[in-house]
Amino acid sequence: MLALVEIRRRKLQFGFVTGVVGLIAYLIIMVTGLGLGLYEAAGTALLRLNGDHLAYAANSNLSVIRSRLSDADVAQVQALPGVERASPIGYVAAVIEYAPEESDTAAIIGVIPGAFSEPEVVEGRPIGGPADILIDRSWVRVAGTRIGDTLALPVGFQTREFTVVGIVDQGYFFFQPAMFVDIASWQDLVFQGDAMEEPAASLVLIQGRDLDGVRGEGWRIVTKQDGFNNIEGVQAQQSTVDALRYMGLLIGAMVIGVFFYVITLQKVSLLGILKAIGAPGPYLVGQGLLQVLVVCVVGAALAVALAILTEATVLASDTIPIDFTTSAMTTSSVSVVIAGVVGSLLSARQVASIDPIIAMQQQ
Amino acid sequence: MAILELRDVSKSFGQGARRVDAVREVTLDVDRGEVVALEGPSGSGKTTLLALAGALLTPTAGEIRVDGDDITNYGGQARTRYRRDRVGFVFQGSNMVPFLTARENLLIVGQFGGADRTALRLRADELLEQLDLTAVRDQVATSLSGGERQRVAIARALMRDPSLLLVDEPTASLNFELGVLVVDALLSEVHQRQKACIMVTHDDRMAQRADRLVEIRDGRILADRSSFETL
Ligand SMILES: Nc1ncnc2c1ncn2[C@@H]1O[C@H](COP(=O)(O)OP(=O)(O)O)[C@@H](O)[C@H]1O
């Protein structure tokens, strides 16, 4: 009763600190969402490939951009014991003009039509010919392209028309919406029809067991997750985002800690009187913690409401790579509450250690 | 029969050259229905004696009994429960929880456990009425006058029907007329409810109103007489 009545009667102080905690929690949710959004933009399309291992060119340093595999490499990988299925995959970035003066970069991924590496379409039909293309939903949202539309992809100094036949839900590859074409068409895009140098693929997507670390003369195999982690910038990005989150939690803990330390200091003589007239120490500590919980939970709820509002308004356009998931909001809110409780432990100790004799010593 | 019995109670603070003997071998009984005024100059040990009786301090030597129970060596929890159930305190300075109303300041003692809250609510209303506080019962403590605040403090001290009331300079911050009102309210409650009460004061005029007057100097009892003898 004491704790809640105090909050109600001292609305200004508690409202202020709750607001500050709410803003900090909001910041943490945003940063977490940004981390998640960036993580997805970095290469969900790679993570969603229907396999567990990837073969890269040996000299590519696990960079998809630099990886080039020959027919012989692909054949060697396919023949390995432990490989159940293996299919070549090509990657190239392409700038696509989707409206006059409006263009954007897409990740063009070449797959063998009908192979397990071809993604499932959520709308339309799979690749049926050399001029067919599957586009990701994220592209649809940005460019408004529909099934039946044509997209002009650059081949050397010219362009080549592809017809959108299906839509997939694979996400991004290297921060670009993924698009899928026949791997033969991909070869044309990359090497402008110069058959002499044509490599077979960028990577080989593999389903199989005990393949991590296996290497041949021109290639090496890693798990799909390792491949993802080696995408340029992914790790630096994630550790930056994590650092920001921990910073936010630290600031939250300190704000709560200082606020409750100060209001406890203000109440030392009152707490002494209450102890003197028979309030058990644990009861008073519990009331203090109850206030901390109320402030943190209300603050976190405010932050979640603000985040949902942000998502519905500012982020609806979907060009900002912030992704709010329920789990991100839950984790952030729970961490804010925990940070608050940790921050207030000093005050709890202070309350516990007040000697009721001070009730008689005040003048 | 005495409710409070102090037997050769001493309390000293500090060690060696810095040692202060605040209370020295005090023996004192306070009976049911009796208000003892404890009078003495500043630093004579009045507050320390009160704190000993209220188990806020442990005596260095001697024995303290309340209702026949030896409280001298009570441990932490037993002390808290003793203060909650058997002692009513009125302190010298602020007694109130500032953000609670007069009535809530009485009901707060129900939060500490071991009491029937419905009974406490009835009791609070009865005490507010008797101490002439009904009109201000829903006012926040900070908006009460000094006299009202001390009467609320007396009411709160009586909430859990203690055996013993320990009151430290209840009129220190009041003018004479208001002080008399507060002391008379205290006297009438103690007599009617048959409590034992020690009221510390350094105001002679207040001390005269008590049933008995005990004078203390340098921690020792100097005189102990029924107050009418001095008249
Ligand atoms: N906690 C303490 N530590 C040291 N000395 C104390 C303490 N409490 C009281 N004293 C000393 O004990 C003596 C009696 O104090 P007190 O009981 O407060 O007197 P009174 O209430 O009569 O003014 C004083 O000399 C005071 O300085």
Ligand SMILES: [Mg+2]
């Ligand atoms: Mg004193």
